[in-house]
Amino acid sequence: MIVSHSKKFERQKTEGEGTSASAECRLQSKVMPHQLKQKIFAVIPAYNEEKTISEVVRSTKNYVSNVIVIDDCSTDRTAKLAEESGALVIQHIINRGLGASLSSGIKTALALSADVIVTLDADKQHNPENIPILIEPILGDICDIVIGSRFKSDTKDMPMRKKIGNYLLNKLTQLLYSINCTDTQSGFRALNRKAASLINIKLDRYGVASEIIGEIKKHNLRVLERPIDTIYLDKRKGTTALDGLKIFFDLLLRRFF
């Protein structure tokens, strides 16, 4: 049982083993979160993802207690399919972007007494099988937020355009917030209740990933990175160079105004 596993870790911590690598390794064992007493919620922002949403919801449900899908005014059957797959669906009547969708999902999960919130993409980019790897450090109270890093695992499948874009945005985010993180733009992350309550998302669009990094720094939250698998089905999707510029401009304004 993971609950006893967490307690064991707590005991180890008080006995002085602390956050040693061996203790973390022990926590890497397979966890089935549905066996937990804690409420684990998955938050999945979606916009026109009818091809993948059902499969993503179904596979995510194996690892969490509830799935919340935020349909950001899709023009296809995303909301209907997500609901049929067993997710709670929040529907935005106007398209408000990734940041707004994440914020809606996190607010709802907190209102439903979530203990741990996992955010992931609806386009099958993230593998739900990695959820246990992300939530284990939080259940063991090693950290408040775990970021799934694409750059800590094999990146040979990542399109070059994305590699460059991510590298630049990583460097800019690190420059703005002086935080050492290999993948600041990752959308696959797990947060405990405290972190989810403290993080105030103000940016509606793609800048949200960097904004979360800024909030981590601001509230001095404990952060860890874990390697994740990434699948790139649509290699053209994602942020463009122009989006990158807009994100940087928004972050500058957010930082100084």
Place this chain on the structure above:
Amino acid sequence: MPEILLIHIFGIILLALVTLILFVNIKKKGFDIFTLFVLLAVIFLLAMVLYKQPFYSLSTKLGFLRPFELFLTITSVLALLLAIKLYLAYKTTERDITTIVQHLGIKELKDKNRIKNPNEKD
């Protein structure tokens, strides 16, 4: 009688217009720091048009060839600040729209699934 050039007439008309807009703005919204800043800039520009000679030596001391270049630099900075102010106001409106959309979406979900916030009192 000093020689009046076309640029002086344009300058005076423009400054009078800006002053009028500022006056209406102050009457409507009150006096804030940004308005004060714009007002000072307007007075400065007006003085520059009326007292050409002292501004000529001032602009030379600041590294500009002519007062007109100093004028252009100041107005460019002012335009940039106004653009940022406008962008921030636009962002605030966007944020308000998002808040409404989120509120409606969450309310609809709660009503549909009869979910009650555990922190809410009856």
